[in-house]
Amino acid sequence: MPETSxxxxxxxxxxxxxxxxxxxxxxxxxLQVLDTLCERTSRFNELRRAIxxxxxKSLTATLRRLERxxxxxxxxxxxxxxxxxxxxxxxxxxxxxxxxxxxxxTTANMxxxxxxxxxxxxxx
Amino acid sequence: MPETSxxxxxxxxxxxxxxxxxxxxxxxxxLQVLDTLCERTSRFNELRRAIxxxxxKSLTATLRRLERxxxxxxxxxxxxxxxxxxxxxxxxxxxxxxxxxxxxxTTANMxxxxxxxxxxxxxx
DNA sequence: CAGGATCCTGGAGGATACTG
DNA sequence: CAGTATCCTCCAGGATCCTG
Numbered sequence: 001m002p003e004t005s006x007x008x009x010x011x012x013x014x015x016x017x018x019x020x021x022x023x024x025x026x027x028x029x030x031l032q033v034l035d036t037l038c039e040r041t042s043r044f045n046e047l048r049r050a051i052x053x054x055x056x057k058s059l060t061a062t063l064r065r066l067e068r069x070x071x072x073x074x075x076x077x078x079x080x081x082x083x084x085x086x087x088x089x090x091x092x093x094x095x096x097x098x099x100x101x102x103x104x105x106t107t108a109n110m111x112x113x114x115x116x117x118x119x120x121x122x123x124x
Numbered sequence: 125m126p127e128t129s130x131x132x133x134x135x136x137x138x139x140x141x142x143x144x145x146x147x148x149x150x151x152x153x154x155l156q157v158l159d160t161l162c163e164r165t166s167r168f169n170e171l172r173r174a175i176x177x178x179x180x181k182s183l184t185a186t187l188r189r190l191e192r193x194x195x196x197x198x199x200x201x202x203x204x205x206x207x208x209x210x211x212x213x214x215x216x217x218x219x220x221x222x223x224x225x226x227x228x229x230t231t232a233n234m235x236x237x238x239x240x241x242x243x244x245x246x247x248x
Numbered sequence: 249c250a251g252g253a254t255c256c257t258g259g260a261g262g263a264t265a266c267t268g
Numbered sequence: 269c270a271g272t273a274t275c276c277t278c279c280a281g282g283a284t285c286c287t288g
Contacts, residue, residue, distance in 0.1 A: 017234070045270075098229050113215075168249070180252095
């Protein structure tokens with residue numbers, strides 16, 4: 001069948017829906033939150049301490065977003081005062097593997113990038 | 125040496141530098157620009173037509189950013205009027221492979237994500 | 249054709265104060 | 269402790285007009 005075939009692994013189409021999911025899940029704070037939760041389940045204020053630069057508002061928003069998309073699970077512990085634990089889900093773990101691939105790529109190619117930048121910046 | 129060892133593939137550290145590179149290179153329009161240029165070298169207005177939603181300003185900014193980071197190459201063709209070709213670099217190709225991995229992940233997991241969202245949204 | 253220059257606006261996200 | 273509720277700022281990015 002002479003379909004206009006692409007390469008071997010047939011890269012999927014980038015729709016607005018996929019773009020939006022990536023935005024929600026790869027956003028500024030999500031990477032650090034997921035990274036922290038991969039090491040161990042944490043409570044709200046533990047996360048704040050693990051990620052000092054995040055504000056309470058942004059952390060809440062990030063956790064809600066990740067929870068809504070099924071990346072983390074929110075577990076309420078009925079003590080007094082209340083405690084809330086955040087743990088990564090299996091789906092979140094698959095995402096973390098992807099993020100690690102991103103970080104390995106940046107690490108491996110940062111020198112080339114910096115040379116490209118230096119070259120670009122010194123022109124004119 | 126009893127360093128605090130991590131897992132097998134030792135996931136690299138997320139520094140501000142790496143975060144910033146990912147932001148510059150995985151941004152809203154970059155994915156579509158890279159995707160288009162992977163299929164074939166294109167000129168400015170070809171890109172505009174390939175990505176109808178992008179404004180001229182945003183496309184220019186995206187191309188400059190990608191060029192600065194060594195992902196695309198800008199080739200000036202001295203005709204009248206002038207023509208400019210944008211082609212993907214080897215480094216850009218490695219990035220595209222990564223993006224394809226992202227898209228494969230979203231494609232594979234979109235059903236789970238949508239179930240998670242439905243579940244989350246119907247709770248009160 | 250391939251941009252540069254301006255003006256403008258929405259909405260992300262910080263700071264701060266309060267609460268079940 | 270784990271959030272909500274407001275207010276406010278800032279700037280990415282769209283719309284528009286102009287040019288080598």
